[in-house]
Every structure is written in structure tokens, then in C-alpha cells.
Amino acid sequence: VNIAVLGSGKGSNFLSIAKAVSMGELPARICVVVSDNPEALIIKKANELGIPTAVLPCGKYKTWLEPWIEEELVRILKEYHTELVVLAGFMRVLKETFLNAFEGRTVNIHPSLLPAFKGKEAWKAALEACVAETGCTIHWVSKEVDGGKIIAQSRVPILPGDTPESLHARIQQAEHELYPKVLKDLCLDWIKKYAK
Numbered sequence: 011v012n013i014a015v016l017g018s019g020k021g022s023n024f025l026s027i028a029k030a031v032s033m034g035e036l037p038a039r040i041c042v043v044v045s046d047n048p049e050a051l052i053i054k055k056a057n058e059l060g061i062p063t064a065v066l067p068c069g070k071y072k073t074w075l076e077p078w079i080e081e082e083l084v085r086i087l088k089e090y091h092t093e094l095v096v097l098a099g100f101m102r103v104l105k106e107t108f109l110n111a112f113e114g115r116t117v118n119i120h121p122s123l124l125p126a127f128k129g130k131e132a133w134k135a136a137l138e139a140c141v142a143e144t145g146c147t148i149h150w151v152s153k154e155v156d157g158g159k160i161i162a163q164s165r166v167p168i169l170p171g172d173t174p175e176s177l178h179a180r181i182q183q184a185e186h187e188l189y190p191k192v193l194k195d196l197c198l199d200w201i202k203k204y205a206k
């Protein structure tokens with residue numbers, strides 16, 4: 011299964027997926043890594059691994075991509091024969107032009123137990139709300155931000171003395187375990203459905 015990974019940041023989830031692919035634990039190939047940020051570490055890491063990369067024009071807005079940029083994104087994904095799109099810290103909300111092409115084939119990971127704590131820096135929100143546990147969620151991407159159908163979740167305790175950083179690090183550990191496992195299941199389903 012051809013997987014495209016989209017990210018804006020440090021790319022630790024991307025690395026956990028790339029590792030699972032190289033260990034033969036995930037029946038997939040990362041066909042391209044796409045970012046909206048030319049400086050993002052995820053691009054550097056993909057280049058080091060010899061995986062094709064593409065950087066999108068940044069456009070006028072910070073939190074979403076204008077339709078012509080989404081068209082460009084769709085064009086790139088199709089050029090690399092993408093079958094499944096994996097968002098791993100991609101900081102732009104994806105809208106109609108993208109969703110028309112890839113809804114039902116795009117997943118995201120969010121650092122909370124959705125539907126709790128949607129939006130940015132969800133680990134901080136969980137800490138401030140003094141809940142006993144938080145976690146991470148993998149879900150299908152739909153037009154409702156952080157609102158698509160949930161595929162899997164992993165729970166993470168909040169411990170006395172936690173700072174936003176320590177809690178985020180614990181959530182990320184859980185993400186790095188959960189994402190490759192869930193992608194494996196999705197790829198196996200995909201192969202069953204579409205492979206001849």
C-alpha cells in the first residue's frame with residue numbers, strides 16, 4: 011500500500027512509521043512525505059532516508075491551504091500513486107478540494123482522547139483541566155476538525171508533577187506505538203479489498 015505522510019514538525023511519528031515499514035512490520039511503502047514548511051525536520055529526516063519529499067507553497071493563510079494549494083497537494087499525491095494519506099503533525103486544516111479527492115483514505119493522529127480536547131496543544135488543555143488521564147486518538151479525517159470517525163485510542167496517565175513537556179513526551183511514546191499498529195490493520199484491510 012502506498013502511504014503518503016504529511017507533517018509540519020519534527021517528524022517523530024513519521025520515523026516510527028518508517029521504522030515499522032523497514033522492519034517488515036507494515037505492508038506499505040512511504041511513497042512521499044509532504045510538508046507546508048520547508049524547514050520542518052520531517053523533510054530532513056525523509057531526505058536522509060531517501061524517501062521522496064515535496065514542500066507546498068505557504069499561501070496567504072496560516073491554518074489552512076487555499077484551494078489552488080490543495081489542488082497542488084492532490085496532484086503531488088496522485089503523482090506518487092498515493093493510496094492512504096497519513097497526517098502526522100500536519101498543522102493545516104484540510105478542506106473540500108483535498109477531501110473530495112482523499113476523504114475516506116486519510117487518517118490523523120491527535121494527542122488527546124477525542125472528543126475531549128480538540129484543537130492545538132491538547133496535552134496542555136488536559137493538564138489544565140486536571141483530568142486523571144489523557145492519550146492519543148487515530149481517526150478518519152473529515153470536514154469537522156478532529157471530528158472524524160475514531161479508529162483507535164491509547165490511554166496515557168497524567169502523573170503528579172507532570173509538566174506540559176513531560177506529558178506530551180509520554181503521549182508521543184504512545185503515538186509511536188499506536189500509529190504503526192493501526193496502519194498495519196488499515197493496510198491489511200486495504201490489501202484484502204483491492205489487491206488482485
Ligand code: GRF
Pocket residue numbers: 017018019020021022023024052098099100119120121146182185
Ligand atoms: C503529535 O503529537 C500529533 O499528535 C500531533 O502533532 C504531533 C506531531 O509530532 N498531531 P511529530 O512531528 O510526529 O513528532
